[in-house]
Amino acid sequence: MNAAHPGALRPDLAVIADHIEPGARVLDIGCGDGELLAALTAKGCDARGLEIDPANVAACVGRGLSVMQGDADTDLAYYPDGSVDYAILSQTLQTTRRPDLVIENLLRIAPRGFVSFPNFAHWRVRTSLLVGGRMPVTKLIPVAWYETPNIHHLTIADFRALMAERGIRAERAWFFTNGRASRQRLANFTAEHAVFLVSRT
Amino acid sequence: MATHAEPSTSGHVLDLPQPLPLDSGRSLAGVRVAYETYGTLNADKSNAILICHALTGDQHVASPHPITGKPGWWIRMVGPGLPIDTDRYFIICANVIGSCMGSSGPASMADDGRPYGMRFPVITIRDMVRAQIALVDALGIDKLHAVVGGSMGGMQVLSLAANFGDRLNAALVIASTSRHSAQNIAFHEVGRQAIMADPAWANGEYYADGVDDPRKVGPEAGLAVARMAAHITYLSEQGLTEKFGRRLQDRDAKTFGFDADFQVESYLRYQGLSFTDRFDANSYLYITRAMDYFDLAEEHGGKLADAFAGTKARFCLVSFDTDWLYPTSESRTIAHALNAAGLPVSFVELSAPYGHDSFLLDVPELDRVVEGFLR
Numbered sequence: 001m002n003a004a005h006p007g008a009l010r011p012d013l014a015v016i017a018d019h020i021e022p023g024a025r026v027l028d029i030g031c032g033d034g035e036l037l038a039a040l041t042a043k044g045c046d047a048r049g050l051e052i053d054p055a056n057v058a059a060c061v062g063r064g065l066s067v068m069q070g071d072a073d074t075d076l077a078y079y080p081d082g083s084v085d086y087a088i089l090s091q092t093l094q095t096t097r098r099p100d101l102v103i104e105n106l107l108r109i110a111p112r113g114f115v116s117f118p119n120f121a122h123w124r125v126r127t128s129l130l131v132g133g134r135m136p137v138t139k140l141i142p143v144a145w146y147e148t149p150n151i152h153h154l155t156i157a158d159f160r161a162l163m164a165e166r167g168i169r170a171e172r173a174w175f176f177t178n179g180r181a182s183r184q185r186l187a188n189f190t191a192e193h194a195v196f197l198v199s200r201t
Numbered sequence: 202m203a204t205h206a207e208p209s210t211s212g213h214v215l216d217l218p219q220p221l222p223l224d225s226g227r228s229l230a231g232v233r234v235a236y237e238t239y240g241t242l243n244a245d246k247s248n249a250i251l252i253c254h255a256l257t258g259d260q261h262v263a264s265p266h267p268i269t270g271k272p273g274w275w276i277r278m279v280g281p282g283l284p285i286d287t288d289r290y291f292i293i294c295a296n297v298i299g300s301c302m303g304s305s306g307p308a309s310m311a312d313d314g315r316p317y318g319m320r321f322p323v324i325t326i327r328d329m330v331r332a333q334i335a336l337v338d339a340l341g342i343d344k345l346h347a348v349v350g351g352s353m354g355g356m357q358v359l360s361l362a363a364n365f366g367d368r369l370n371a372a373l374v375i376a377s378t379s380r381h382s383a384q385n386i387a388f389h390e391v392g393r394q395a396i397m398a399d400p401a402w403a404n405g406e407y408y409a410d411g412v413d414d415p416r417k418v419g420p421e422a423g424l425a426v427a428r429m430a431a432h433i434t435y436l437s438e439q440g441l442t443e444k445f446g447r448r449l450q451d452r453d454a455k456t457f458g459f460d461a462d463f464q465v466e467s468y469l470r471y472q473g474l475s476f477t478d479r480f481d482a483n484s485y486l487y488i489t490r491a492m493d494y495f496d497l498a499e500e501h502g503g504k505l506a507d508a509f510a511g512t513k514a515r516f517c518l519v520s521f522d523t524d525w526l527y528p529t530s531e532s533r534t535i536a537h538a539l540n541a542a543g544l545p546v547s548f549v550e551l552s553a554p555y556g557h558d559s560f561l562l563d564v565p566e567l568d569r570v571v572e573g574f575l576r
Contacts, residue, residue: 046545048545048546054549054550054551054552054566055566057547057548057549058549058551058566058569058570059569060547061517061547061549061569061570061573061574062569062570062572062573063573064573064574064576065547066515066545066546066547067547067549068536068540068546068547068548069548069549069550070533070548075537078537078540078541079540079541080540080541080543083543
């Protein structure tokens with residue numbers, strides 16, 4: 001736990017909050033109930049959110065945060081070029097219709113972005129598919145295939161390939177297993193969850 | 202609804218010392234602004250919230266209406282311990298100019314000692330806001346903590362932020378729009394034509410000698426029809442179906458006549474008639490005209506984002522999913538413009554069954570948004 005955000009942030013959110021300097025302008029795309037926005041605001045950032053679920057938006061505004069109800073697939077177009085220092089996609093990428101276009105928008109709106117997503121190539125997911133032959137239901141992917149909002153599952157290797165294809169640089173990457181930081185080696189096999197800090201090359 | 206202690210109020214009248222310049226190029230001398238205040242202005246005058254009322258609203262936001270005796274129009278929102286907390290904030294609500302509840306309007310006396318009638322100048326939303334700012338000036342308030350309004354009140358909030366951007370810290374716009382659409386103008390024109398087609402309208406010169414209250418005379422049938430047509434636009438189809446369906450009014454069978462067979466007819470007739478007791482027909486003409494003329498982007502070179510270049514205020518826009526008068530797309534357009542202007546903006550579409558009128562009714566999520574945004 002970090003003194004700057006004592007509310008015990010989810011580990012991927014804590015990494016993101018720790019690596020954004022006070023005073024930065026931030027857009028959190030898919031900000032949920034505003035957990036990360038609140039932590040960023042507390043450390044003096046100008047943090048705003050975009051969120052698709054109206055109940056979550058109402059909860060955010062109710063706690064004094066600036067959040068727009070909208071859809072990452074369609075509403076990012078309304079944000080001017082370079083209007084923030086960081087744009088964040090935490091657990092949002094895999095729910096969008098066109099993740100590649102969302103990433104492009106992310107790095108149009110901000111020079112640097114954080115992208116956090118569950119890794120579909122984690123060994124437990126692989127085993128489940130290999131042995132059971134069924135779409136896996138795990139802690140990070142907790143909903144059955146027919147009702148999951150995660151319509152574009154991806155792996156760490158997939159994300160690296162997309163970055164290479166689109167001229168996007170990974171400045172840093174963090175990996176998590178069982179809610180704790182895990183090693184970089186063989187991350188596509190051992191990590192349940194990844195956070196990338198990306199920028200244009 | 203839970204009953205709350207009614208906030209104590211003071212009714213006031215401000216006579217503007219200077220003529221008010223108007224968008225039409227004319228100016229209006231001897232302007233009077235009637236307003237109510239609730240709560241206490243703090244020492245550094247930083248806790249004032251201006252509430253802007255809607256078309257047929259008035260300054261009695263949280264205290265009984267002096268004519269109908271009905272409770273204030275937003276008592277569920279404004280009061281001690283409520284989202285717009287009168288224990289914490291100093292609330293100002295003024296009757297808009299053009300109206301008939303004490304502020305200057307067509308029923309006011311002109312210099313010749315006769316009511317203006319149609320000689321009253323056509324006013325705009327921005328003219329209403331100029332009067333609001335004159336009041337804020339007179340109260341010695343440099344910067345409002347927030348300006349809040351629903352429907353036409355929301356238009357005033359937007360206009361105030363666009364034209365007097367350094368006079369507010371926060372703007373809360375509920376169920377509103379940045380411009381009147383062709384459909385909005387069309388419904389208003391039906392209402393105006395109903396009034397003007399009533400022979401009792403008499404070109405607006407229906408104010409009789411010896412009648413102290415303009416609401417007691419005039420084109421009541423026309424005004425009632427105008428209200429009936431408008432009232433439909435404030436409700437949702439779902440709301441009307443749930444409330445009335447095709448149920449008959451105090452009868453078992455259709456009469457094969459033109460009485461109010463259906464409950465919905467009876468309800469609308471009542472809404473129309475009771476409205477004429479509290480509203481002046483000429484005021485209805487003038488205020489609907491002001492709303493029709495409202496186009497905030499047009500006032501600022503055609504680009505809505507440019508309207509907000511002169512403010513640093515925080516904004517919050519709220520729409521309702523069943524509001525077809527000022528649908529969510531209107532609020533989203535404003536939110537996108539504010540975003541493009543780089544201003545901190547929140548926007549949410551709340552779910553409520555009541556149509557446009559949802560902003561006045563029991564929508565708990567609205568309470569949460571209002572309270573959180575103002576804090």
